[in-house]
Amino acid sequence: MVKNSLLVVCLLAATSTAFATVNVSSPANGSTIQGPVPYKATATSTTCSKGVGSMGIYTAPGVLAYVVNGASLNTSLNLNPGTYNTTVEEWDNCGGATTAGVKITVTTGSGGSGVVVTSPANNSTVGSPVQYAATATTTCSKGVGSMGIYTAPGQLAYVSQGATLNTSLTLANGTYHTTVEEWDNCGGAATTPITITVSGGSSGGSTFTELQHSGGWGQYGQGPPNFIDCSPSPCDGITFWMTQNIKSPSMSGEASEFYVGGTAVYSDALFNNHLIGDLSSQGLPDKNHTLVPTLHNFTYDVYFYGSSLNLSQAVEFDINQFFNNQGFIWGHECRIAGGNEWDIWDNVTAHWIPTGIPCYPNSNQWNHLTIKVQRTSSNQLYYQSITLNGTTYNVNQTYAPGSTPGWYGVTINYQQDGNSKQQPYTVYLDELSFTYQ
Numbered sequence: 118m119v120k121n122s123l124l125v126v127c128l129l130a131a132t133s134t135a136f137a138t139v140n141v142s143s144p145a146n147g148s149t150i151q152g153p154v155p156y157k158a159t160a161t162s163t164t165c166s167k168g169v170g171s172m173g174i175y176t177a178p179g180v181l182a183y184v185v186n187g188a189s190l191n192t193s194l195n196l197n198p199g200t201y202n203t204t205v206e207e208w209d210n211c212g213g214a215t216t217a218g219v220k221i222t223v224t225t226g227s228g229g230s231g232v233v234v235t236s237p238a239n240n241s242t243v244g245s246p247v248q249y250a251a252t253a254t255t256t257c258s259k260g261v262g263s264m265g266i267y268t269a270p271g272q273l274a275y276v277s278q279g280a281t282l283n284t285s286l287t288l289a290n291g292t293y294h295t296t297v298e299e300w301d302n303c304g305g306a307a308t309t310p311i312t313i314t315v316s317g318g319s320s321g322g323s324t325f326t327e328l329q330h331s332g333g334w335g336q337y338g339q340g341p342p343n344f345i346d347c348s349p350s351p352c353d354g355i356t357f358w359m360t361q362n363i364k365s366p367s368m369s370g371e372a373s374e375f376y377v378g379g380t381a382v383y384s385d386a387l388f389n390n391h392l393i394g395d396l397s398s399q400g401l402p403d404k405n406h407t408l409v410p411t412l413h414n415f416t417y418d419v420y421f422y423g424s425s426l427n428l429s430q431a432v433e434f435d436i437n438q439f440f441n442n443q444g445f446i447w448g449h450e451c452r453i454a455g456g457n458e459w460d461i462w463d464n465v466t467a468h469w470i471p472t473g474i475p476c477y478p479n480s481n482q483w484n485h486l487t488i489k490v491q492r493t494s495s496n497q498l499y500y501q502s503i504t505l506n507g508t509t510y511n512v513n514q515t516y517a518p519g520s521t522p523g524w525y526g527v528t529i530n531y532q533q534d535g536n537s538k539q540q541p542y543t544v545y546l547d548e549l550s551f552t553y554q
Contacts, residue, residue: 137162137169139217141205149222153193153256153305160188160207160215167210175204178270178370180298182306195255195305196223206365214365232264232309234297242314246285253280253299253307260302267296271368272548273420273485276507288315289324289552325392325399328529329373329419329549333390333398334359340384354381356541357533359388366422368483368547377533378541383430385534392551394439394526409440409527415447416552417488417529421544426480428542429453435462435530436490436551444521445498447490451476451505454536461500461512464519474503474510483547527553 143157144150160169169188176182176196183192190205201223206216236250237243253261261280268274268288275284282297293315298308325331337346338355350357356379363372377386393401394409403409415436423429431452438445448462450469459476460469478484489501493515500512529551533544 137165137207137209137213137215139172139205139207139215141217141219144219144221146219147221151223153195154221154223155193156183156190156205158190158205158217162207162209162211162213162215165209165211165213169207170210172205172207175206176201176306176308177203180267180271180296180308182300183304192304195257195301195307199223208365231307232297232299234309234311237311237313239311240313242316244316246287247313247315248285249275249282249297251282251297251309253282255280255299255301255303255305255307257301257303257305262300262302264297264299267298268293269295273483290315323554324550324552326550327369327371327548328390328392328551329546330361330369330371331390331398333392333396335389337387337389338379338384339387340381344385346387351379353384355379355384355386355535357386363545366483366545368420372422372545372547374543374545375531375533376541376543377535379535379539381535382537382539383535384539385532388531389528391526391528393553395524397526403526406440406525409438409525412438412527412553413492413494414552414554415490415527416550417449418486418552419531419549420483420485420547421478422481422483422547423478423542423544424481425542426453426478426544428536428540429544430455430534430536431460431532432478432544433530433532433534434486434488435532436488437528437530438492439521439524439526439528442520442522443496444519444524445492445496446519447488447498447500449488449500449503450534451478453478455534459503459510459512461514461516463516464498465517467519470514472510472512472514474512476505478505 139160141158143155162169171186172190173184174182201221203219204216208214232253234251236248255261263278264282265276266274293313295311296308300306337348338352338357340353347353358376360374363374392399394403417436431450433450436447446464450460452458457477459472459474463470487504491499493499498516500514502511
């Protein structure tokens with residue numbers, strides 16, 4: 118739940134070490150291959166008594182092309198001509214991971230597999246939003262399963278089912294090395310790189326990136342009935358922590374781990390970062406109060422991953438703005454065990470309001486969430502849209518602000534809520550960005 122925003126900084130770091138081996142028998146490192154690339158590998162763990170849980174192949178940093186359960190891997194990938202620094206990775210059942218790098222050169226495609234991008238043109242200058250149109254073919258007898266757009270390595274911005282893709286992406290000004298990828302139903306993948314320069318983009322604004330890796334995070338427990346902040350962990354029967362620099366699971370190699378557990382049922386772990394204004398972690402204290410009152414549009418964009426998301430009562434993502442004794446708290450709560458629905462926060466009544474929008478994040482894979490909100494010209498909180506894994510829902514609801522005397526700034530929250538048994542669970546955040554305008 119959204120509670121106290123006058124928070125202090127408290128960081129708790131931990132590390133873990135795993136000893137395992139990944140043996141790749143095919144392809145050979147440095148080899149040149151024609152057609153589909155055969156991958157064969159096995160893994161062992163010497164320290165995890167529960168053994169190896171799964172293995173996967175990355176065709177580029179953050180681009181996970183194939184995953185299989187167990188300690189062995191045997192598949193073929195359809196790759197376009199080019200040189201690839203691929204990685205075979207194992208994940209054990211104790212939270213450890215080990216990798217083996219395999220560099221290969223593909224000289225010819227896989228006989229009909231590929232991605233044809235008709236828009237935008239490679240090396241073109243475009244306006245925002247950027248129209249993407251593409252089709253895919255494959256030699257896989259089961260056909261193309263899905264297609265996606267990466268706006269940068271590891272940043273999957275859009276996914277669609279089937280062998281065609283047609284969508285628009287809102288991008289700020291700048292140069293982007295994007296990639297359109299297809300995944301077939303046989304475990305193969307093919308990509309086409311598209312470099313674009315966005316000029317006169319409509320999104321504008323300024324963006325903080327990789328915030329999950331940033332300093333300035335405060336950590337607090339909150340329990341019913343009053344949900345008063347407590348810290349450090351453990352406190353009031355609640356156990357919580359945040360650990361940065363997680364390599365796996367991770368898209369950027371710098372994910373952060375968030376944990377909640379303990380004995381007090383329906384208790385929460387709240388993580389808060391002051392971005393602009395008082396206690397700014399980003400070097401923007403705005404001491405003259407000339408920036409915060411001018412900001413009206415905010416975007417919270419994040420990838421999150423959990424192996425047991427069904428244990429979560431809810432996960433919460435909040436945007437907060439405070440000035441002139443007013444509090445604008447755009448609270449977004451994805452109820453999972455609580456009913457698989459998005460709720461939003463009413464500042465005046467201090468209650469969650471069901472939206473009717475479904476929320477079904479996937480366990481054991483990265484979920485991409487984008488939240489857009491606005492403070493209107495009449496100082497109302499406008500909930501614009503929620504996009505989860507490529508599906509956008511327009512919220513289109515407006516609420517009045519609350520009263521928050523003496524506080525000034527812009528902050529974000531991430532929160533994990535415990536269920537009726539307070540069963541412990543972990544969620545990883547990566548590629549967390551925040552845009553303000």
